[in-house]
Amino acid sequence: MPSGPATIGEFSVLPVSIPPLPSFLQNATHYLYVRRNAPKIPTANDSRSLFLTNIPVDSTEAHLRALVASLVGAGRFESVTFADERRDALAQSTPDAAQPAQAGRALQAHGAKKRKREDEEAGRAQEGAAARLPSTWTRPLRRSGSTAVVLLADDRSAAQVLKAIAKANRTRRYPAWGGDALPDGRVPPLGSVWLRAHNRLSYPDRDALQASIDAFSALFARREQEAAETAKRMRHEPDADGFVTVTRGGRNAPASRNEAEDARRKMLERQDKKKEELTNFYRFQLRERKKEEQVELLKRFDEDRRKLGAMREKRGKFVPEA
């Protein structure tokens, strides 16, 4: 097995030996790069979590748990967050994901979010979960070379893991990936079973789907109503600077954005028509038009010339094929 450096930059290198498979008989070594987690915005758990980069594409929580267990023994591993999951979570938690756009913006402007209470938020999360559509994959694949954050039991375990990595590098005895260390049946298999499972999961039970949609509509309707109420309230309440926010549903505003656009289009049409009537009306317009056309003609001629030059540069355009 080739030996590389034990550290690279501030990362410890953790080689993982990959057992051969019948379809690919070579022994391979995968390299994980590990360091203490130090995000830009520190959190409470930073000291007991490790930042991993270049994780294998088929990583699951079970895989990493087994890996940590083989390094420092069982019971140290708490959880793992993968990079793509983090992003997902971020996208889901944007508060107004399921809100009418207009209302969401108004609310944000007014700082209505501040007033939310804790328990209310928990209730919403639950509702959101009910409204979420079922996943269609038994197990996701990671992008090659992506990252994860492993949360360990305590600060000491983190230090121990790093030490164990250093030792593994010294002794050249690398932990293995997957294989027997995985708990039976806990990790859904890949391959054809995985694809079949996906096909089945893609057609969820009709009632479950209906329920999820219903939950979502209820949620959405309530939020819409809330938003409408807030908007109504804001119409009457001047803010700190004494301004009244203009919101939808006022006396003069059109009922919907669609109508507004319609009206705008009509106005533009009217303007166009007016313009049309006045073209070629005066003599100077005619003259200018003619001049423009001549200029255009000249321009096109130049363009042809230029194109010809370009063709000439690329040899062979002007030689008949043999």
Place this chain on the structure above:
Amino acid sequence: MDAAPAKRRKIGHAQDGAERALESAALTGFSRSRAFVLEAEELLDSVRVDYEAAFAGADGLLHRVKGAIEAIKPHESLPVAEAAAKLEKKHKVKVPFPDPPPPENSHYKVAFAKPAQFNVVGSYVSKTMVKTQKDHSVDMVIVMPEEILQEKDYLDLRYFYKRAYYLAVVASALRKELGKEGQLAYEYLNGNPLCPVLTFQPKALQKAADNAGDKEQSGEKATLDYRIRIIPCAPDAFFPKAKLHLGASLVRKGLNADANAASAPTSFYNSALVAEGSFLPYLRLLRQTEKKCRSFKNACMLGRIWLQQRGFGGDISEGGFGHFEWAVLLALLLQGGDNKGHAALSASLSATQLFKAFIQYLSVTDFSEKPCVFGPGTPELDDHIGSGPIIWDSARQLNIAYKMGPWSAVMLCQHAKWTRKVLANPAADQFHPTFILKAGLPSHNFDLVARLNHDASSAAAADNGAADARGRLWQLSSKVYRVLRRAFFDEETGHRARVIHINTPASSPWPLAERPKQHESAALEIGILFDPVNMARTVDRGPTAGPSAEEQDECEQFRKFWGDKSELRRFERDTIRETLIWSSTTAFEVCEEMMHYILGLHLRIGQVDGDISVYGNELPALLSLSPSDTAVFNVAKKAFSTFERDVRNLDDLPLRVRQLAPICAELRHASVKPPVLGPSKVGPRPMECVISFEASGKWPESLIAIQRTKIAFLLMIGSLLEKSKGGEVKTHVGLEDAKLETENLAFLDVVYESGASFRLRIHSDLEETLLERQVKDKTQEQYLRQQATTSLAAFRRLHTNLPLHNQYISTCATRFAALSPTIRLAKHWFNAHKLSYHFTEEFIELAVLRVFLSPYPWDAPSSANTGFMRTLLFLAHWDWRTEPLIVDTGGDMPAADRIAITTRLDAWRKIDPSMHHTVLFVATAQEPSGVAWTTVGGHAKPSKVVAARMTSLAKSASRVVREQGVELDCRRLFVPSLKDYDVVLHLNSKAMKSALKTYATVDPAEPEAASRPKFKNLDERTGQVPLPLVQHPSEMFLDHLSEAYSGPLVFFRGAADENTIGAIWNPQMQRRAFRINLPTSYKPVAGQKRSRDDEDSDDEEAGLVDVNKEAILAEIARIGADLVERIEVKGA
């Protein structure tokens, strides 16, 4: 007081002529034709030969030749046999007598005397050669002195015997003089076996030509490998032309006193004899015209290129219409030769104008239909049109077209028509198809090419004696042509073929000491261009069998021609007709059957196997395309209309259905395999369609909510359909593998009992508005706007572009019968070369459609074979870096739109010169943005690398087609090369097949065999229909792989059911410095730290890392598990 005159002046100014001309020019948009003029000038510049350099030493050689010939000692007349024997004995030079040679005991006398005149003629003196022509020869005519000829020599080949002897003497003398400096050989002048000539190729050049075969092609070399041809000829007006008219029979001897044969006119012989004495008159004519018309030379050069690209040449085997004929005909037109006496063309025209006018002239004149006469013609000319095309030059009493066959006249006319069409189309690129493209290949031109084996058929041809000097092969071809013409050009029922062309083998030079090589074993090549409407007709209705004498006569003739095949049949309205019934089904097979039958009947060809071999059907056979496929496609379409009716009939839908449109290839006659409707063991693959409802204000104003509402809608449609159709229909709502909540989330699969299945997606007009708003919203973050742009593009493709695309492809498929099979072949080609994964189907369809809609320099292909070959040619020639692919589906795209499209492409290239986002640019009238079919999910599809691979594959395919001609084994075009891939994944077909079946009630994790009970009736799966496939499993697998490894690997795969996947390591992923977000799996490079003290290595402490290829492949093996059977690594 001042105002009035000022005004008047302005008015006067406005009506100025020049200005008006400019204005009209602007309106008609003459930009194209101007571009054509410029391009033609450029072409002339680039092919013009620099005579000083190219023919270095030619003049000196000519002088030496002249000197050598002048130094030959004249001798008195000897009997021809004796003289020939003497020459052979003394000099080892054979006299190239024409066939038949003079009899041994003949008393013709031959003599030698100094030539009366030497002259250099041809394009060397007129300086109209081009660099690319096949061979550059300097023609030197030596006029035989009158004293050695006699007037009656025009009879019985006597002149030609004398000429041959004269040539042999010259040859022997020249060999002495120049034999060491080059090679001397005999050759037929223009393939005319009556007129051998002597060629001399200087040695130095010969060597150079051998060494640098292709260097000379690129025009790099200054000196051309020219040769000198020495052509003996008769003095002008020596033979009485009145006796050499077309109807005269001048070869009387040697025909065994057969009285009938003796009276047959020998028009070719006569014309050849006249031509012998016309070298100098024509030289004078051309010189005069050159003087009179400045652009004449350039027009001739353009003509030469045009003819050459279409395979025409002065040689009999090349059609007998070459540069000389072009020049003379053009000169006659400029001279005012038409029977009213004034010139048809003005001498003040420019070269391109002359060229265009001449093309126009050729396109409306078929020399084989009616004699084309310059000067006072004689009425009897019309009688000789049966023996061949006629262009009669009265002043010189010569039929200029004497070397042409009737077929080549038709072909020339057809090519001129096609070229006229492109020249008349202001929107098309006129220059490239006219001059650059090689348009003469049989596999691009003809739908069917047949080879007649000559050996077996020579006996059949010989019954008429060798009356024609062009040899038996020629006689055979003209017979074949007459028979086929009669068979395929039936006026009454419509022409089955547009062109029948016959290609005779060319003659080659032979050494001085040998006899000319007989090409007896060579085969005739017959090319047929179908009329797509009529060729597939299986019932031919002949004349009505009536009581009148006229009718009876007609029937008799019909029966005589068609033999036993003709039978009487009764048709509607009680007409009884002579009828032919053909048993084949496709156009190609009908044609083949007819050819076999009629040639066998009249010429006794084709009785033996291998007499006729037919080419042109291999491609459709390869895919087993059959005419019944159309029916299968129509069944699918019918199933779709049933589905549409069912959906429209649903009463309880909250919104009215506005449109239900198909968007998949199966429903536009364009899928490689025709759709299979019927029960199948595996999960059905539904055909996709989109549904749109009447506009409604009830859609929620949020993208996420719209998507959920759509699901609710789909659930409702599903249950309503199931309710209304009883047990006939099963519906499943499926979830898309969507990354974002704002994308389309679900679809409805409707599976009919009959086997048809459809996938429905809902269109919501508000969605588009919302997305547009997001794209335009400048306050949004950039990545969100990017996302919205991608979603909007996907939305538009799905709901606007695809339905339209389906519509016009279907329309065109009915308009062009060959379109659907050609598209399927092209897709198969992309599949075979594992390119399909990178191309949208729509792109391939549009590329093929372009070949049909803008087929220049041909007409729209009338068979899948030509269609496919021309598609390859197009793909090979398409310079997608600078040219957009514009498919004018309606045929009425304004020029302004085209310019706008080109400008857009230029803009893209300026923004993105390295082509990361936009590579191919394909615009139609409906989709002028140009990227709908070549950008998917914000990425170029295909990428630049793959597009370049497509071009290079198409180029090599076209090259093979060009080199191998019709005999090409078409399977070769579809053989992929796995060698190019770094990694090849072999999938396990069994595992893949198992992935095709999933059931709602069965847990996919349990192995199939274990869970299956012993008895079929106990198995809960029996009778249960498997779930539809969301996507083909191999596609799903590959999608995941290419998403996970978008950086390091590029995957190549053909059709979805193909079991090998190729992959190439991205060369840009190399050793690099370590950072956190690496694009793929990297391994640290061992030992690099030590090399750091090599001075100026970067201050960065971070070590180098390299792509961990083994680990990546091991990962793929893990992902694939049982799906991947073997991973093959190049060099391992």
